[in-house]
Amino acid sequence: MSGNNMRQYAFFLGCIAPNRYPGIEAAAIKTSKKVGIELLPLKGASCCPAPGAFGSIDLNIWYAMAARNVVLAEQMNMDIALICNGCYKSIYEVNHKLKHNDELRDGVNEVLKEIDMEFKGTVDVWHLAELYYDPEIVGIKKLADSVTRPLTGAKIAVHYGCHLMKPKKERHFGNTENPMWIEELVAALGAEPVQYRNKMQCCGAGGGVRGYDLAHALDITNEKMINLQEVGADALTEVCPFCQLQYDRGQIEIQEKFGSTYGLPVLHYNELLGLAQGMNPDELALDLHAVDVEPFLKKIL
Amino acid sequence: MARSKNYQDPKLEEKLKDRKYYATDSNPDFLKEVEKIGQTIAHMCYQCGTCTGSCPSAPRSSYRIRLFMRKAVLGLEEEALTDPDLWLCTTCYSCTDRCPRDIAPTDVIMAMRNLAAKRDIVPRNFLQTVQLIYKSGHGVPNNDVNRAARVKLGLEAEPETTHKYPEYIPGIQKIIDHYELKAKADRLVAQGE
Ligand code: SF4
Ligand code: SF4
Numbered sequence: 350m351s352g353n354n355m356r357q358y359a360f361f362l363g364c365i366a367p368n369r370y371p372g373i374e375a376a377a378i379k380t381s382k383k384v385g386i387e388l389l390p391l392k393g394a395s396c397c398p399a400p401g402a403f404g405s406i407d408l409n410i411w412y413a414m415a416a417r418n419v420v421l422a423e424q425m426n427m428d429i430a431l432i433c434n435g436c437y438k439s440i441y442e443v444n445h446k447l448k449h450n451d452e453l454r455d456g457v458n459e460v461l462k463e464i465d466m467e468f469k470g471t472v473d474v475w476h477l478a479e480l481y482y483d484p485e486i487v488g489i490k491k492l493a494d495s496v497t498r499p500l501t502g503a504k505i506a507v508h509y510g511c512h513l514m515k516p517k518k519e520r521h522f523g524n525t526e527n528p529m530w531i532e533e534l535v536a537a538l539g540a541e542p543v544q545y546r547n548k549m550q551c552c553g554a555g556g557g558v559r560g561y562d563l564a565h566a567l568d569i570t571n572e573k574m575i576n577l578q579e580v581g582a583d584a585l586t587e588v589c590p591f592c593q594l595q596y597d598r599g600q601i602e603i604q605e606k607f608g609s610t611y612g613l614p615v616l617h618y619n620e621l622l623g624l625a626q627g628m629n630p631d632e633l634a635l636d637l638h639a640v641d642v643e644p645f646l647k648k649i650l
Numbered sequence: 651m652a653r654s655k656n657y658q659d660p661k662l663e664e665k666l667k668d669r670k671y672y673a674t675d676s677n678p679d680f681l682k683e684v685e686k687i688g689q690t691i692a693h694m695c696y697q698c699g700t701c702t703g704s705c706p707s708a709p710r711s712s713y714r715i716r717l718f719m720r721k722a723v724l725g726l727e728e729e730a731l732t733d734p735d736l737w738l739c740t741t742c743y744s745c746t747d748r749c750p751r752d753i754a755p756t757d758v759i760m761a762m763r764n765l766a767a768k769r770d771i772v773p774r775n776f777l778q779t780v781q782l783i784y785k786s787g788h789g790v791p792n793n794d795v796n797r798a799a800r801v802k803l804g805l806e807a808e809p810e811t812t813h814k815y816p817e818y819i820p821g822i823q824k825i826i827d828h829y830e831l832k833a834k835a836d837r838l839v840a841q842g843e
Contacts, residue, residue, distance in 0.1 A: 360810075362809050362810065362811055364788045364789050364790035364791075365790050367792070367800075367809035367811065367813075368788060368790050368791060368792045368793070368796055368809070368813075369790060369796060371796060371799055371800045371803055371805055371809075372799075372803065374805065374809065375803040375804065375805055390810035391810065391811075392810050392811075392814075392815050392818075393811065393812060393817070393818035394810070394811045394812070395783065395787035395788065395811060395812050395818070396783050396788050396789040396790075398779075398783055398789065399779055399783075399789045400741070401741055401776075402775070402776045402779035402780065402789065403779070403780070403783075404741075404760055405737075405760060405763040405764070405767070405772075405776055406763070406764070406767045406772055406776055406777075406780065406831065407764055407767060407829060407831065408687060408760065408761075408764055409829065410825070410826065410829045410831055413825050413828075414783075414822065414825055414826075417821065417822065417825065460825055460828050461825075463824050463825075463828060464821040464824050464825065466821075511740075511741070511742040511744075512741075512743070515742070515743035515744070515746065515747050516743045516746040516747055516754060516756070517747050518752075525747050550706055550742075550744075551706050551740045551742035551744070553706065553740060554740070555740040555741050555742060556737075556739050556740040556741035556742075557737065557773065557775060557776050557779075558707070558737070558738060558739070558740045560773070560775025560776070560778075560779075561737045561738070561773045561775055561776075562737075562738065565707070565710060565711060565738060566740070568710050569706045569707070569710070569740070572706075631802070632803065633803075634799045634802070634803055636799075637795075637796075637799055
């Protein structure tokens with residue numbers, strides 16, 4: 350902890366937030382500061398690496414590459430905070446596995462030795478959303494207190510994604526059939542969280558399927574879009590830039606491939622939090638979103 | 651039944667092919683390898699089908715996770731590893747959270763993909779991600795439109811990653827080269843062209 354009572358974390362960026370939706374990165378840094386979390390640069394971090402692509406080819410390389418990112422944080426003597434479910438899968442899970450499996454850790458350290466690194470198992474990995482929810486760290490009340498522009502009147506649906514909470518026995522989030530904690534985070538911003546059919550279904554993009562068979566991936570996304578449309582959501586929120594890409598650019602691709610139009614704005618929770626804390630749309634680069642966010646902004650501004 | 655019938659019409663031969671399971675088609679080591687790589691008890695599967703019933707890929711394709719589970723148990727390595735459906739799992743882990751036998755079917759798929767990759771069966775998009783990361787550290791690298799947007803946001807044009815500190819890239823390349831994965835990706839991508 351630093352003198353000003355801020356909790357400090359090494360901020361693991363991943364790829365899609367910094368390189369496609371930089372508003373998420375900017376918002377994460379600014380919004381966290383207002384609730385007592387300081388995100389510090391994790392210099393030289395790389396792709397987590399993509400669990401679908403790397404893990405499918407060789408799990409051992411996936412362990413070693415993810416471990417390198419963890420070691421960078423160990424060298425800072427700081428826990429990692431991150432903003433993407435895919436990154437969570439790699440960084441959290443590999444950190445956890447290597448801490449508890451000597452054989453895996455020794456194998457990884459043999460490779461890391463070639464670049465003068467060693468995995469020691471001295472830090473923990475957190476998704477920023479779970480830090481927001483944790484009353485010991487931030488908690489709903491402090492989050493609600495940071496809101497200066499409540500998102501009153503907006504109906505917001507939540508996409509939890511897969512790799513934050515599942516597989517549940519290797520995580521600590523409990524129930525994965527109908528969780529409600531992100532809805533609580535949404536309600537803290539003054540918005541109305543809405544439920545929809547088959548909420549926990551995957552966005553369709555993972556496991557390399559988006560690249561392997563785009564139509565197949567989009568057909569899964571489209572099923573979710575139909576269920577979201579049914580309940581009249583004004584926006585969809587998530588905590589995974591890769592899911593965001595799949596829903597946001599995916600809606601354009603769905604239009605081209607299947608001829609169905611939804612126009613549902615898709616916002617990362619940190620972008621929502623930014624708006625609720627009074628950030629302007631141009632401080633969030635919302636113009637980079639493929640689906641126009643304007644109708645949602647009209648509702649809340 | 652004869653395994654080969656030598657019918658004069660090859661189409662009929664294929665249509666009427668003997669589809670029985672022969673012990674000689676089975677590689678018992680396959681199950682062991684899958685369990686070791688996937689770190690899951692695949693042999694406990696009792697074929698209830700909860701996994702397929704939970705699977706977002708099943709209703710829109712011929713992909714059946716339960717079938718892959720059976721092929722693991724029966725040691726049908728060839729059939730499993732050469733089936734293009736192997737690559738339709740989104741790794742959503744719904745099956746894993748619901749399996750009443752506490753198996754991780756998702757990790758069975760991951761293990762089978764690892765074994766397929768050893769035989770050079772890997773879809774192109776997976777290999778291209780490897781090539782991108784080898785070059786820049788990122789599977790989805792920065793671009794000019796994004797750089798301009800970052801600067802407007804008050805961020806630096808390059809994020810605090812290998813993009814801003816390319817001196818970290820050789821370390822990443824060493825890890826990938828340790829497994830000779832870059833050479834393999836280059837070779838297989840070139841073959842596909
Ligand atoms: S849910 Fe589990 S036990 Fe049932 S078929 Fe699938 S893997 Fe086998
Ligand atoms: S993890 Fe794969 S096999 Fe299991 S339900 Fe999801 S897509 Fe289907």
